[in-house]
Amino acid sequence: MSKVLKLKCVKCGREYDPSEILYTCFDCGIAGILDVVLDYEAIRKEMTPEYFRQNSNYSLWRYLPAIPIDDPRGIQPLQVGWTPLYETAKFARETGLKQLLIKDDSRNPTASLKDRASAVGVAKALELERKVVCAASTGNAASSLSGFAASAGIETYIFVPETAPEAKVTQLLIYGSHVFLVEGTYDQAVELCFAAAAEFGWYNRSCAINPYLVEGKKTVSYEICEQLGWRAPDVAVVAVGDGCTIAGVWKGFKECYQLGLIDRLPRIIGVQAALSNPVTRAFASQSDEFEYRKPETIADSISVGIPRNGIKALNAVRESGGMMVDVTDAEILAAMKLLAERTGIFGEPAGVTSFAGILKLNQLGIFSGGERVASIVSGSGLKDIKSAAQAAGRPAVVAPDIDAVKRIVRG
Ligand SMILES: *Cc1c(COP(=O)(O)O)cnc(C)c1O
Ligand SMILES: [Zn+2]
Secondary structure (H helix, E strand, O other), rough: OOEEEEEEEOOOOOOOOOHHHHOEEOOOHHHHHEEEEOOOHHHHHOOOOHHHHHHHOOOOHHHHHHHOOOOOOOOOOOOOOOEEEEHHHHHHHHHHOOOOEEEEOOOOOOOOHHHHHHHHHHHHHHOOOOOOOEEEEEOOOHHHHHHHHHHHOOOOEEEOOOOOOOHHHHHHHOOOOEEEOOOOOOOHHHHHHHHHHHHHHHHHHOOOOOOHHHHOOOOOHHHHHHHOOOOOOEEHHHOOOOOOOHHHHHHHHHHHHHHHOOOOOOOEEEEEEEOEEEEHHHHOOOOOOOOOOOOOOHHHHHOOOOOHHHHHHHHHHHOOEEEEEEOHHHHHHHHHHHHHHOOOOOOOHHHHHHHHHHHHHHHOOOOOOOOOOEEEEOEEEHOOHHHHHHHHOOOOOOOOOHHHHHHHHOO
């Protein structure tokens, strides 16, 4: 028996049997993203407190009863998830929060939260007996897919904008993917990838449309709750590009609640870059339509003109009573430096955007004080050294001579 009861269109509500559809709603087309509806009654019986006490698997597969994979043979050995959740008392004091938590998801095999989605996506591809997988990506989804496909022996075709940071492109190549650097934006890479998937019959791992990827991303919330002794924070803050991550985060918390693992839900706050903010604009105008503007931000992972999972993102924010907030590139870079030099956690620009959002919300006086706030660092700073260098400054150059060092140290 499959754990999936049905797939439900987030736009029109039409329901599908999981065996009859792969990606998006037949009526709504590309805007009709599907939501996976699981058999929570059955899962609840399996995922008891006893189940967790006895479970020595500290990875996202700890939550396998709630992950829609029927054939576990496609699960790769790469260690994903159960990333550290740090409490940063210093920042909490300065911002008047009761608790400031940082979930460091840069600590995954290919160094981003996307590994949660790829682990599930590749297991699904193998379950469906697909030997070729493709993805459009700003960089991390692709580098992550490439790593998991390498482990599984699957062939991959990748479409990334030519502006993708060099480290991410190098990851693709070292894992052996076929890489297309698209002379255009991420939005154009998406179009091209979807056309190629249709042309060649490849399995499309683009998070934007593949309903199973959110099922991997949601495990970050299960972990946060379990690491807090099965309780949710008051607020969870998430960077938003396509909106798949924030949708996954919200689904994870909702499921923990539905399964009786936690007794209240957090508010979800989405953070976008100021010049790449279609979701913030739609939220502000209470609309479900996204108006295209050419995105411009140093945070390449969230540089998205039209969010492919925007409706799910808006639902997460609205249903939870949360909000959207924007941060500038300067604020992102300042947050990157601050987080690194005060905690030792080094995130890429999009990776620290949620933390930048917390600093911004604090400035705006949004917190009443006393909240427990969790932020997710979604990608490693080593993935984009060029941006990090802008935040980091330059080192001193010295002659190999102790007197030169003395002059600098003593000023
Ligand atoms: C993909 C990504 C995000 C945003 O996720 P979406 O699903 O596109 O909203 C944030 N941070 C990093 C590091 C990412 O790679
Ligand atoms: Zn529909």
